Structure formats: C-alpha cells, structure tokens
Amino acid sequence: MHPVSDPRQVGWLLEESQDTLVWSCLEGTMGCIYADSREEPKTAAALLGDFCFLYGEAREEAVKFLFQESKKQELIMVPHSREWELCIEQAFPGCTERFTRYATIKEWGVWDDKKLEQIVSSLPQDYQIRMIDEEIYDYSIRHDWCRDWVGQYADYTDYRENGIGVVVTRDRLPVAGASSYSYFSEGIEVEIDTHRDYRRRGLGLICGAKLILECEKRGLYPSWDAHNTASLSLAQKLGYRLDHPYTAYLVCADQE
Secondary structure: OEEOOOHHHOHHHHOOOOOHHHHHHHHOOOOEEEEOOOOOOOEEEEEEOOEEEEEEOOOHHHHHHHHHHHOOOEEEEEEOOHHHHHHHHHHOOOOEEEEEEEEEOOOOOOOOHHHHHHHHHOOOOOOEEEEOOHHHHHHHHHOHHHHHHOOOOOOHHHHHHHOOEEEEEEOOEEEEEEEEEEEEOOEEEEEEEEOHHHOOOOHHHHHHHHHHHHHHHHOOEEEOEEOOHHHHHHHHHHOOOEEEEEEEEEEEOOOO
C-alpha cells in the first residue's frame, strides 16, 4: 500500500462511498488515499484523522500497514465487506471492538430553521454562544476533550479558511461545541463534544442547531454520521433522518 498522488487513479474503487471523509480524501482537501498499485489497483483505502475506510479486495497486510501509517493509538476502521471485517479481526486479535455507527440521509433543506432558532434561544442566561476563533482554537488544541473540533487542521489559518464551528462558554471557558471535523467542497462533517461536567443539559443540541444555521448561511452541507445511538438521537432532534447503520471497528495498539 502506498499514497496515491492522483485519487482519480483509484476513484472507481471508492465511487459508491457516501461518507464525506472519503469525499475529502478524493478531492485532496484532507486526508489521503492509499492503494496497492498505481497501474492496476485492486485495494484502496481512505485515511483521515481517526478514521480509515477500506475498499476493494480485502488484504490483512493492508490493514496492518494503514494502522501503522495512521500513527494513532486508536483508529476507527470501516470495512466495506465481510472479508475486510475478518482481515481486521485477524490482524489485531484481542485489540478490536466491533460496533455500529449510523449514517444519516444527505439531503438539503430538511431543517426547520424556526425550530433551530428556538433551540439556540433556549441557552440559559449564564452561558454564551460564539463562533470558534483563534482563542477557542488554541484552547481546543490544548485540551483532549475538545481537540477534535479543530484537530485535523494544520493551524488556525487553515481552520479559519476551511472550517467552521460554534461553542458554548461559561465563565469564558468552552463547555460544549459543534465544529467541522473535516471539510469537503460542498460542506463539512459535524463533530459535537460536551465537557463531561456539562452533559445532559442540552448544550450539544444548542451547538448543533447553531452550526446548522451557520452552515446554511454559507451554503455548506453539515453532514452527520452518528457514532452511537445517543448521537443519532441528537441528530434526529435537529431534523436528520437515519439512512442506514454500518459496522465499524475500534482498533487499539497492542500494549504489550
């Protein structure tokens, strides 16, 4: 497996993907496409941040290489066949957790803006909502719980030009936020995180509503793939509809 400089060389292997992280890799805006051959590729993968999407012929050596290439202690691998699932399980015995993620239908204009505005206006008086600026960017980079808001961008300039995000603060410190985990030509992939001391207060819902409204102003599509049923429930409250569940694996580095 090796990086592909021109994603069009292997695009046919990934052309049916509906995941925006794959789209970002294919467009060359973020992440990287890998293939087993430049001339006659049969195996391809898209690697972006904490995610790796596997296509074509399943190869155990490919998943091992891609995990090392990610330089992550934990990586979410998304197989697109049962053969890929077996490769992951065999390549990392005792180091994987199989779970279900949920794709939502990618459809424009389904949101009720009045409802979203009402959600945003429900923010309690002792909280404030603001866009992610350089101050919040720097805070996010330094704190694990919210690093994914901005972590896939090279620096603040990159985020300012290509990303978008909102946060709720209390006493000037972020306690919840919704941001672009990644971006592609027509939109973003939504990332929502709430500090553990402020969960179950509706702050993630408020941030999500505000981010959708801001994306609409800019003509961006806020794509949402839910990590679990709680995330799916949050998405549905905002107007998203379930497309389909899919299998993913959390792969962890062997600690021995």
